[in-house]
Amino acid sequence: MSKFIQEFKQFAMKGNVVDMAVGIIIGGAFGKIVSSLVADLLMPLVGALVGGVNFTDWQWTLVGERVSKMDPEVMLPAVTLNYGNFIQVLIDFIIIAFCVFLLIKGINRLNSLKKKEEEAPAPAPEPKPTKEELLLTEIRDLLKK
Numbered sequence: 001m002s003k004f005i006q007e008f009k010q011f012a013m014k015g016n017v018v019d020m021a022v023g024i025i026i027g028g029a030f031g032k033i034v035s036s037l038v039a040d041l042l043m044p045l046v047g048a049l050v051g052g053v054n055f056t057d058w059q060w061t062l063v064g065e066r067v068s069k070m071d072p073e074v075m076l077p078a079v080t081l082n083y084g085n086f087i088q089v090l091i092d093f094i095i096i097a098f099c100v101f102l103l104i105k106g107i108n109r110l111n112s113l114k115k116k117e118e119e120a121p122a123p124a125p126e127p128k129p130t131k132e133e134l135l136l137t138e139i140r141d142l143l144k145k
Contacts, residue, residue: 030103031096038095046091055091058084 011017047053059080068074129137 034096034099035092037099038092042095043091055084055088058087
């Protein structure tokens, strides 16, 4: 049993697992932010643009509300196909996917700028003049005199 615990400890402490756990936690928090953005800011605007329509109210009633055959005092709820809720979730997904796309694109742009700075060669120091160049410089200076 101790070997199993030892192996699990080695697995859990690997860098990739810890990085993945941090990514999942940050991803969950980011998901909440984007969900709030969609639900609280963007969807009211979309609803206003389409005339105040609330997509989640759209449904198709398959079977209306009815009296139970087993107990006539019990009313069974209507059976509905809630396609409006599906449309709402689909719009939410598209907006969330677009936000994640923009986030990843921004991160990639920052990474590429950082790589360009790292890859840019430092200005090379000017090479020391060779003996021949020094000799020619002396000759030139003597001729000027």
